[in-house]
Amino acid sequence: MPAWTPPTLRGYQRGWVRYDVLAGIAAGTVVIPQAMAYATIAGLPVEVGLYTCMLPMLVYAxxxxxxxxxxxTTSTIAVLTASALAVLPDDRSADELLRDAFTLTILVGLALLLMRLFRLGSLVEQISPATMIGVKTGVGLTVAVSQLPTLLGVSGDSEGEGFFGKLGDTLSKLDDANAVTVVVSAVAIGIxxxxxxxxxQVPGPLVVVAGAIxxxxxxxVEQHGLALIEQVPSGLPTPTMPMWGDIGVLMPGAAAIAIMAFMETVIVARAQRQRSEPPIDSDQELLANGVAALAGGLSQSMPPAGGFSQSAVNxxxxxxTQLAGVVTAVLAVLVALxxxxxxxxxxxxxxxxxxxVAVLGLVHPAEFTRLLRIDRAEFWVAVATAVIGLTAGLLLAVGVGVALTLVLVLRAVSQSQVxxxxxRVGGGWTINPETAEDTTAYxxxxxxxxxxxLFTGNAQPTQDAIFAAAIERDPRPVAVVLEAAAVGKVTTPFLDVLEGLHADLGQEGIGFVVAALPPEAAExxxxxxxxxxxxxxxLVQPTVDAAIERGRRG
Structure with a gap:
């Protein structure tokens, strides 16, 4: 095939066409109504969700x-979009707010492409799973409570009051609930x-949409209080110009959305990958997601991201291959027309x-229990991120979660490396206590x-640990031997630690010898x-035994 052939279509076999077409139609019956629903989370017209299934999907294909x-798009991206747009001044007209939403999508694309330019994919992937758990919990509960007024047929007047404010406002209006709306909502959720x-295998969203229509x-039934969506215009999206004056206000939100969009896309892509398929390249996903967002911003779309439910249907x-995505995009075009x-x-x-139904699937209490059993620090990161998301906003929760992840990473890499x-029983040396020989000969x-x-973060803790172990030994040892066979790269902090230990131990009358330093590192x-x-x-010996002998000679 030509070099410009899309990555997933290389080596395409004619017999795959039937599978891709059927999968694209099946995914479309889920993703199209779901994307329209997610647009309402962001406070945007439902057709914006429909448009997000067009150009962004074609670009990713x-x-x-x-x-x-x-x-x-996903529920997480939708609620972050709403949070990013909420910081705009209240004097925005409906048309200006739409243009701001599309400007936000463009900024998300630019942020993703900048991450690709500086090859930050692997760095972003270091964001703690606890952060993702906390954010998704905050998203799930926040979005769920925001849907309660619509499900009950009451007005929701607690904008900006957070999860608890919206929940309290809705509960105070239970007596005003519309019976027809409640029945329709309950039946739809049950189905x-x-x-x-x-x-x-049956597309639930398509079933409830068709049944309700x-x-x-x-x-x-609408005469009895069942509210209908706003009129959906027929036709395709048209190019829109960004709101240049609002770029500075929207940029922080765009950065948070870019991080979450990339994380969701890569997580789903790796979960879906078959063993026979090429590995998922994070830089490639940054490029694809970034260009998809740029195209979406110019065609009245929300920020795009990989969704688990529709991908599972796919x-x-x-x-x-991604021919299935092309079929889904074509189906979205037909729906719009x-x-x-x-x-x-x-x-x-x-x-x-x-x-x-979609967002409650994001809340998994068992994940918090698992974190608590394995790592209390990760547990508290998840709890803090979720609580901040429920009280102060999800954009702040993403920022705090990333910051806490950085703290955990720095804590992990700043530990002693010795x-x-x-x-070892039977000869040689080991770092595994279970295979060690109980002897006083050394x-x-x-x-x-x-x-x-060693680098700046872990050099000093390593030096301190070695020195403390030596001077606390009773009786004092004659030498310290550092086996360095695992050193792949020599850094300035590594050499500083060797020099510092040689000097500090020497003042205590203790020798210091390095053993098994690889030839490349020694060079x-x-x-x-x-x-x-x-x-x-x-004082640099090829083996531990030779280093011990040299250390004992003083």
Whole structure:
């Protein structure tokens, strides 16, 4: 195939066409109504969600590396979009607010492309799973409570009051709930859960949407208080110009959305990848997601990201390549061109029911229990992120979660990198206490294994740990031996630690010898005059045994 062939279409086989077409249609029956529902979370017209299934999906099909990922938008991205737009001044007209939303999508694309330019994919992937758990919990509960007024047929007047304010406001209006709306909502939620459990191959969103439209068309149910969505315009999106003056206000939100969009896309792509498929390249996903967002911003779309539910439908239906995504995009175009008047009969409660079922799937208390059992620090990161998301806003929660992740990473990499070395039963040396020989033959020497290279963060803790172990030994050892076979790269902090230990231990009358330094590392270390003298004195030995012998000679 030509070099410009999309990555997932290389090596395409003719027999795959049937599977891709069927999978694209199946995914479309889920992703299109779901994306329309997610647009309401962001406070945008439902057609914006529909448009997000067009150009962004086509762009990802051309550039993305996952064969079965279905990219449109997600509940997390929708609620972050709402949070980012909420910081704008209140004097924005409806048209200006829409242009701001599309400007935000463009900024998300630019942020993703900047991350690709500086190859930050692997760095962003270091964000703690606890942060993701906390953010998703905050998203799930926040979105769920925001849908309650629509599900009950009451007004929601607690904008900006957070999770608890909205919940309290809704509970105070229970007496005003519309019975017809409540019944329709309950039936829709019941059908969605039932189909998900007993017939996952049946597109639940399509079933409830079609059923509700038929109900409205054949009865006068809307006359009894069942609210319908705003009129959906027929036709395709047109290019829009950004709101240049609001870029500074929108940029922080765009950065947070870019991080979450990339994380969701990569997580889903890797979960969906088959063993026979190429590995997922984070830089490739940054490029594909970034260009998709740019195209979406110019075509009236929300920020795109990979969604798990529609991707799962895509994969279950037998998708072989991103041709399935092209089919889904074509289906979205057909819906926009010909089904706008039909969608006018869709009740708001149906979209709210789809959102409710989708977002409650983000809340998993068992994940908090698992974190508590394994790592209390990660548990508190998840709790803090979730609480901040519920009280102060999800954009702040993402920022705090990233900051806490950085703290955890710095804590992990700032630990001492040495472990005791002991004689192994049967000969040799080991760092595993279970295979070590219980002997007093080496009580006059302190032996350490260096786990890897040293840098600014872990150099001083490593030096302190070695020195403390030596001077606290009773009786005092004659030498300290540092086995450095795992050192792959010599750094300035590594050489500073060796020089510092040599000087500090020498003042205490304790020798210091380095053992098993790899030849490449030793060659690099010789560029430092101090190390050359250190080696000339015989204080760099090829084996632990030779180092012990040299240390005992003083």
């Amino acid at each position: 051309a550039l993305g590396g996952s064969r079965s990922l279905s990219i449109s 969605l859960y039932l189909l998900r459990r007993v017939a996952p 038929l109900l409205v068309a054949m009865t006068d 994969q279950r239906a037998g998708a072989r 010909f089904l706008g008047p039909v969608l006018d009969d869709l009740p708001e409660a149906i979209l709210a029911a789809m959102v409710m 472990r005791p070395v002991q004689p 009580d006059d020497v302190v032996l350490f294994h260096l786990d890897g290279g 690099a270390a010789r560029r430092a005059p101090w190390f050359t003298d250190f080696e000339t004195d015989g």
